[in-house]
Amino acid sequence: MSAPDLLMPKPMFAQTVEALEQVFTVHKLWLAEDTKAMLADLADHVRFIAAGGHSHVDEAMIAGLPKLEIIANFGVGYDSVDAAAAARHGVIVTNTPEVLxxxxxxxxxxxxxxxxxxxxxxxxxxxxxxxxxxxxxxxxxxxxxxxxxxxxxxxxxxxxxxxxxxxxxxxxxxxxxxxxxxxxxxxxxxxxxxxxxxxxxxxxxxxxxxxxxxxxxxxxxxxxxxxxxxxxxxxxxxxxxxxxxxxxxxxxxxxxxxxxxxxxxxxxxxxxxxxxxLPHVGSATVHTRRAMGQLVVDNLVSWRDGRGPLTPVAETPWPRIKA
Known part of the structure; x- marks a missing residue:
């Protein structure tokens, strides 16, 4: 039985990629000559996305992958993932809190x-x-x-x-x-x-x-x-x-x-x-990036195995200046 298909839109920490390749068939979108063609070919197969910090997972991508079940974001911030669109399409989004x-x-x-x-x-x-x-x-x-x-x-x-x-x-x-x-x-x-x-x-x-x-x-x-x-x-x-x-x-x-x-x-x-x-280095130590990557893997494997997400995200409005 072949490993389940996982889409990786942008490069991620090397050890995270290696760990994912042990349990998934990883499709590296940034290496495709024609990204639209790759997404079309994978539309009926991809259930998982591993999203790095510079990935942009928008509603068009989510809608174009009808089998998609979960997006695991590498980072505690997940603003590059359209979490609201994911929710509308019944897709879980996870991030990597605590470890950083x-x-x-x-x-x-x-x-x-x-x-x-x-x-x-x-x-x-x-x-x-x-x-x-x-x-x-x-x-x-x-x-x-x-x-x-x-x-x-x-x-x-x-x-x-x-x-x-x-x-x-x-x-x-x-x-x-x-x-x-x-x-x-x-x-x-x-x-x-x-x-x-x-x-x-x-x-x-x-x-x-x-x-x-x-x-x-x-x-x-x-x-x-x-x-x-x-x-x-x-x-x-x-x-x-x-x-x-x-x-x-x-x-x-x-x-x-x-x-x-x-x-x-x-x-x-x-x-x-x-x-x-500074060049966005808040969590940029080998120790922490390893831990973040492992949590990405753990979220995806836990979902694959039917145990649910480990660290799903939740959103609540932020207070601005009051009139």
């Missing part, structure tokens, strides 16, 4: 520290030989006395909060709802949170629901000593508004691991010296 919490939280704090203390700028200062002529200027910002507003106090948000508390930061948050078991100050919308803090940490899902959740009004509320850190999705922040806020001193600085049109970073951001830029 600690590495992403570590990176988030590293990016916060690098932004506040200008670590990349100081590194460049040394490499350029400028230290021979003068000391590096004192940084305007410090973590001392700051209040961190976490936008999205989920699994990763809580892991960030634990680390932030160890640095002496006061914590507040905005999320889908107030959490009964959390003692941090809760704010029901983004503007209220931004007004109450001087540092925003973004760790929410991407997609239409959270698009431009952080806009010019939120940045203005954050204020001239404000620091924005985004380790979520680039779409959550209005990039044009952010560039203007950084140029005009509306906020002090930003640290970004994600961008609206990755891997393309706006030249306007590249030209600024009060922003730290």
């Amino acid at each position: 919490n600690e590495d992403v939280a570590d990176l988030a704090m590293a990016l916060l520290l690098a932004t506040i203390r200008e670590v990349p700028q100081a590194d460049s200062f040394v490499r350029q030989g400028r230290w021979l002529a003068q000391d590096y200027p004192l940084t305007r910002a410090t973590l001392r006395g700051r209040t961190l507003g976490i936008v999205g106090l989920g699994r990763i948000g809580k892991a960030i909060a634990r680390r932030a508390e160890a640095f002496g930061l006061t914590i507040a948050y905005c999320g889908r709802r107030r959490q009964a078991d959390v003692s941090y100050a809760y704010h029901a919308d983004m503007r209220a949170l931004a007004e109450a803090v001087d540092t925003l940490m973004i760790i929410v899902p991407g997609g239409a629901e959270t698009r431009h959740l952080v806009d010019a009004e939120v940045l203005k509320a954050l204020g001239p000593e404000g620091v924005l850190i985004n380790v979520a999705r680039g779409s959550v922040v209005d990039e044009d508004a952010l560039v203007a806020a950084l140029r005009e001193g509306t906020i002090l600085a930003a640290g970004l691991d994600v961008f609206a049109d990755e891997p393309r970073v706006p030249p306007a951001l590249l030209a600024l010296d009060n922003v730290v830029l």
Whole structure:
């Protein structure tokens, strides 16, 4: 009996591909000379999709695969998969929560520290030989006395909060709802949170629901000593508004691991010296990528064997600025 057919739209972590090939017949869409022809040929066979972070699984693809039962997404964020369309077609979507919490939280704090203390700028200062002529200027910002507003106090948000508390930061948050078991100050919308803090940490899902959740009004509320850190999705922040806020001193600085049109970073951001830029590496360690890949495999195998999905996704609306 042949292994069941699985579609892989884009390349994935090599060990994940190897593991999937042991239990499925893997069809690599990105290698096809004619992707439409491959999808048509597979229409009556594919029951499984393994979707990497750069895959786009839209309603047209889902509708064109009438035997499709499950889409296993590599990553906790699944905005590249049309989960609403999948639900309409009776298709399960899974993601990879928990296994990346600690590495992403570590990176988030590293990016916060690098932004506040200008670590990349100081590194460049040394490499350029400028230290021979003068000391590096004192940084305007410090973590001392700051209040961190976490936008999205989920699994990763809580892991960030634990680390932030160890640095002496006061914590507040905005999320889908107030959490009964959390003692941090809760704010029901983004503007209220931004007004109450001087540092925003973004760790929410991407997609239409959270698009431009952080806009010019939120940045203005954050204020001239404000620091924005985004380790979520680039779409959550209005990039044009952010560039203007950084140029005009509306906020002090930003640290970004994600961008609206990755891997393309706006030249306007590249030209600024009060922003730290990373190439979307929040979960990018071998340890964590292995664990994420194994959870993709485990979800698909569990479904194949009739045990159901291990980590199905669920969606709830996000609060925006109230009128």
